[in-house]
Amino acid sequence: MDRVDLATLNASVPPQVEVSAQTSASVARLVAIGAAAITRDPDPDPMGYRVGLDFGTSATKVVLCSDAADVDYAMPTPPELQVDEEGRRQEHLWRTCVWFNEETQCFQLTPCATSRVILGFKTGLIQGAGHRMLSLGISHHAASTAFLALMIAYIVGFDADRREQQGALPRRYSRFHVGVPVPSLDEDPRVLAFHRVVKAAFAIVPKAGALSLDDVQTALDQEVGSTDTKADSPYQLFEELAGVVAGYMMTPEKAGGPHIIVDVGAATLDVATFYIPDGEHPLEVYESDVELFGAQALQCALAAGVPESTFRAACQAHTHAVLSRTFRTKDYAFLPGTDGADKRMVYVGGGRMTSLHQKTYEGYSKAYLAPMRSPGVGRWLDRDFTTDQERLLLAWGLAQDAGADAIPRIRPPSEVVPSLRRSLDWEAGYAGPEVC
Structure with missing residues (x-):
């Protein structure tokens, strides 16, 4: 297995994506709305909505939940940007890729005549090698940061636009819960890279309307070291396993x-x-x-x-x-x-x-x-019922209230100690040390 280079994941065959001018304009508009909203109100609202962000290697899924009387929903993806699996579009699966405009030196969520697609960037974080270059002098760290910053702006903008169309009062987000593919957040060195990338992404969301490579790199250079998330932090990382278990517990x-x-x-x-x-x-x-x-x-x-x-x-x-x-x-x-x-x-x-x-x-x-x-x-989650609902389980679990212990804590290996097994010695009628 040492011969396998996972940097080739999703990178060897770029998707042939044709996005209409109307869709590109709509995506750019929602990104701008979200960037402006976070610029205006940068601090999270403790009473706002939670975002479960399943940042996948090939597809990203998003679920928004609230403790208020609002409808929980899975965010739809523009048709041209949806993941196509065996000829079937998945409405809630956003292809994990970003486009870099070589003319403007800016990142975008949609392609244009002078842009090049960048994908497979999450593999660098998984392998603990986010500093590696993908193409055009862009590292896995930089591409991941740009993608997340644009997605955060789009999510906030989409929710604001959705509520305006429904005639509902505006609201702000409480926290983004991001899944990380590690056994334990406490004792895996790769977690530091995810913290760095997500922190940098939030720092540059106000610039998402014209997100340059220099902006991304500057933010990454400033976000090093800390893995702590405070009560007013805009995000919190969770093991992906914890999110899946949280989702399962509600089914x-x-x-x-x-x-x-x-x-x-x-x-x-x-x-x-x-x-x-x-x-x-x-x-x-x-x-x-x-x-x-x-x-x-x-x-x-x-x-x-x-x-x-x-x-x-x-x-x-x-x-x-x-x-x-x-x-x-x-x-x-x-x-x-x-x-x-x-x-x-x-x-x-x-x-x-x-x-x-x-x-x-x-x-x-x-x-x-x-x-x-x-x-x-759950059937009460507003979503497209033709989409593979099992694919939304992680995002749905991540969107739950961590303060209410809806998302379980995964113990690090150092805290896992042997204990008496749940077993029974049927001859003696009790479980003793000899059966362990």
């Missing part, structure tokens, strides 16, 4: 007891185990880990000559490590073939439909007696 498919969760993204493969207790006790995440074994990582591996069997074995080793650690230290139900407590396998992510991943995890589902489920969002 009708939610069940108590032990769970296995598998999130197959474009670049990453997240595997975790957790336990949902009865009553009001907090959800407990046992073990979790993330590796670069997603759907497009599979494509890169095959293109580099890695046998499919080798890639499958890598996915299995990654999964087995999480499950075996859970069995050894936490819960007897995670032994393959056990007839103990009922388990659920939550199988989600945009890359979950590849033949390799599906067959691999169908095997785990049978071996662990864990029925496989791919839950979607």
Whole structure:
């Protein structure tokens, strides 16, 4: 697997996107509205709406939620900018790419005659190599910052325009919740790069109407070091796993007891185990880990000559490590073939439909007696019902109220200590140290 260069994710085949002048003007108008709104009122409103931002490698999804009597909704994407999967447009999937106008030296969310598309930039952050250059002297850090700044402005502008058309009073955002593909925010060095990029993006949102490469680089140079988010910070980072679990906890498919969760993204493969207790006790995440074994990582591996069997074995080793650690230290139900407590396998992510991943995890589902489920969002979320609703689960979970503990905290590895497994010695009638 060392031969695979994930910098090629999404970068080898630029999308053939033709955007009408009307759509380009509409996108630019909403970006300008959002930039002006944040310039006018730069501080978040604690009573405002929350934005769940699923910043994906190939597609970005956005959900807006509020504790007020407002309708929660998934932000639609202009038709020309939607991700096209197997000939079917996904209304809420915004292609994760940005255009750089070589004439003006500015970034845009839509193409023009003198612009060049830049994509695959999130892979640099995932690999901890955001300083690498993509093209035109633009690093992964710079492209990510520009894309997020433009998207933040667009989201704020879209909501303001939507409410004006509905005759509703204007409102401000409370906080952007951004998902990060790491096992733990507290002990993963890659988190620093995500903080730097998101902080820099918010700093230059007022300039989003004409966002130059110099503006982006200056903001990045100023945002180094701190990973703290205060009460008045405009954003908060969460592990993507935490967002998925938060979304699952609000679905009708939610069940108590032990769970296995598998999130197959474009670049990453997240595997975790957790336990949902009865009553009001907090959800407990046992073990979790993330590796670069997603759907497009599979494509890169095959293109580099890695046998499919080798890639499958890598996915299995990654999964087995999480499950075996859970069995050894936490819960007897995670032994393959056990007839103990009922388990659920939550199988989600945009890359979950590849033949390799599906067959691999169908095997785990049978071996662990864990029925496989791919839950979607609640029916009360205003959205296009033809879109793959499972793709919105992470953004929906991220949009929940972190202050109300709706988004679970993922413990860092240093805090995970072995404890008595949930098991029973049927001969003695009690669970003793000898069964651990």
